[in-house]
Amino acid sequence: MVRTGDGPVRGTVKADHRSFQRIPYAAPPVGELRWRSPRPAASWTAPRDATRPGAGCAQLAGLPMDAPSESEDCLYLNVTTPRDIQGKRLPVMVWLHGGHFLFGQGDTYGGASLAARGDVIVVTMNYRLGALGFLAHPALDGPTPGASGNFGLEDQQAALRWVGRNAAAFGGDPGNVTLFGQSAGATSVCAHLAAPSSAGLFHRVITQSNSCTAPVQDRRTAEAQGRSLAAELNCGGTVRTAACLRARPVAKVLKAVGYPGSGYDPGPVAGGPVLPVDPARALATGRFAKVPVMNGTTHDEYRGQLWGMERAGMNCPGGTPRPKPCPLTAKQYAEQLEATFGDKAAAVREKYPLAGFGSPSEALAAAMTDHSYARPALDADRLFARQVPTYAYEFADRQAPFFAGIPRTTFPAGAYHLAELPYLFAVGYADPLSADQRGLSDQMLRYWARFAHRGDPNDAAAPRWPRFQASDRYVQSLAPGHGGIGPADFAKDHHYEFWHSLGR
Template identity: 35%
Template sequence: MQRGIEGRADTGFRDGQMVEKVEIEAACGRLVGQRRDGVVRFLGIPYGEAPVGERRYAAPFPRAPFAEPFEAFEYGAAAPQRSLLPAPLARLIGSHRHYSEDCLSLNVWTPEVTGNRPVLVFIHGGGFILGAGEQYPGDDLARRGDVVVVTMNYRLGLIGFNPFAELFPGDERFVANAGLLDQRLALRWVRDNVAAFGGDPDRVTIAGESAGSVSVAWHLVTEGSKPYYHRAIMQSGALNLFYGRERAREVASLLAGGMGLGDDRERLFTLTPRALHEAAAEAVTDHTGVISRPYVDGTELVAEAPGDLAVTAKPVPLLIGTNRDEFSFFIGLPLLPIEADKAALSGMVEHFSGRAAAERIAHLYEDDRKGRIAFGTDLIFRMPSIAFADAEAARGSPVYFYRLDWEAKGLLSRLGATHSVDLPLIFEDFLKPFRSAYLGVLPDGRRQLLAERMRRHWLSFVRDGRPDEGWPAYRTDQRLTMIFNETDAVVPDPEALQRMNWQGVDGFAI
């Protein structure tokens, strides 16, 4: 590891702001960043060789050190994915991104390139099919908390998450969970390089939301990732969203038959990402949610249920929680197809734990919109998160549990405290210019105070391994939970009735 030696090549103006070039020497080579508004940013740094050609579905390789100074001025390409907006409209409002299979890059924000600051590595969500690190600018958190912030891009969709290794065992061109291995390589890069950015490689917090939180859980329970972090934050996601290995093999068989693969595995290297997605969608029709998910591969993960994996997690300080109405996002928006009626939700429980458990749990929820939101939230998000927190707390790890009850005020207001509503409260510039969909267009002093409190807790955890004052540790004898809203409250075991009835229901996605 090498410390950065700051060099100022020249200054200028960009978007009306003074911009100063900053040059450092790191293990990956010489990099040039830009100081803007009190933060030095290094964008689009390649951490892995391009996963193209024969490497499309393979384990990632570290990027060779730069032979010439790398100008880290622009975000790298995001992984191929479906754009949520037509390209002309996206360009018009300034949210257009470049997509490429050569997508393994990361971004670093730091107050100064000298020093020894705590490091926050945030893994983006998006159901393993959408998203990019650039949606989570780290300027505000780096400045506010005097920390180094890192975000990354990783392979998505069937390129990053597929069961092809089950179809073609022994072919090193196919590896399970390539997108998660990309993330691990990025974490390794952070360990080896972050000191040059003023960061402390011995104080790294990994964090993520939704699929990013599921990813954090994977890093917590897989031996290969455990050397690269020291604290963890899980927002709205746990291990239950993996496929079990048998389900992965079923999906692999459906893909092979529906896509006409047979022994023609080479076709998988010639299909465009769009054609690959369309062919898979036609091949796998009996399915809820997205086809491309991580799965229990029998090597990195060997377990019959999420609970069996949770007890193997690295014992680190853990901040974990969910939003009150997570499932409304999936009922109200057609982004990810999920069966949302009560019968389908009960069927998932029955698959895991039998008819008696399904009937017992179904009685907790009314068969109306509010009841279905509560049922889906508990099934997919809250109860798995409580179970993960229980496992860590039982082993003596410092755990801090929360529930966010603050309701969206913009176009998403009918969804309540929905999935992802925490993100604009943590990241000042999250997904601009779409923030108003969550926050509304009018100033809201109480919401701003809530955001400031949450950021203070998150940054305190990154710095010291515990939130700010007033948030006690979670233990299984009390289950003290921080309820975030316009007025916060600490409540013991707020989901006690549901939690007790869900006890023992444990299974992977189907």
């Protein structure tokens, strides 16, 4: 049992770690608290059962590890510690899950290995998703113009403040907090680097598979989406818009938002008191929290998106799913390039010719990975390195485990978006790691934990990871087997100069 500032919690003790789940860090954002900044959780006196996870925040069915939910009582976090914390003040690593700001929950990412092997405290959390977390609408601003749109970010801030108040009770050091996240979680980390009200809540950051050079939504665009969604819910054009929206059943809100590509694109909103400046602008101008940074991508990021397209039947004639996935055709490859790059499509096609790849899907994935992930990542590395200690990596295991029991792609999945997560967490949804992959996992856990301990991933037992310099082109490649960890020419491998010359 541990006594938090709100009340005692009783968790679970295992051979090498302790876990505490479903700890409230804020009041349930229900009823009149829907679309308001998080409020303090109510205190309690009897020991609270912290042996089971709480419900995820309201969401539709997503990837195999995402559970659909209609719960708005979801602002809970989970704490995992080494078993022996006697007299210790360990670094705290706070994880922000991904999921396009529409899906995911904290307890998917078991922190036992990271906590036990890295001698750190691991905190995972839920935060409001979709429209419930990121709806921008003047009717929801209250007395402060521009206050709506970032409720999910404010939830994350509330969890970080909880960590600051309670870390010591679990054996953690509130003065040494690493904020890390993947995909939408990485975008959130970038937002906190730029948000004035996040200053001082963390001391190092790790961004995985999204770049801080990628702009977020501006307020005008976000409010236009918000008005459209309010109209979809029959709450537009009325002086009682806020009350009308708060009265709508959560299922109707989820249905109105739909899936990615449906027209509503949730996420942080630049402009307003929570996030006055776009994180991309903050990085470019040096107006961000000056803390050590680890930043990286997977080698084949976009293959994950193409698997999703196949799974949804988007490559099939008429966009209709079939019993077996429909592979991307050469014609569809050309059409995708035209739709994305316009008059530059011919140059991209010449740089990524179908003859150089095993399939049109692999060709498109290479082009889109380099355009949407690799170039922005290296841009961010170089900007960060001018200001703060920076360590850049690429996860490059081309045989990374896929989702267990799920039909494979029609092409090799490679080091796809999400592929590194089973190496850092007990996720439960992926095929098991091989012996070589377990060795890579051990090294990655060591790197991530050492970075949390002192802002530098190196120690005597791991291959050296050079600090990134502003003019560098090499990053630390993370792959299994002999020689799998070491410097890689990231700029050459991902045609960095080509994309800069293209102006895209």
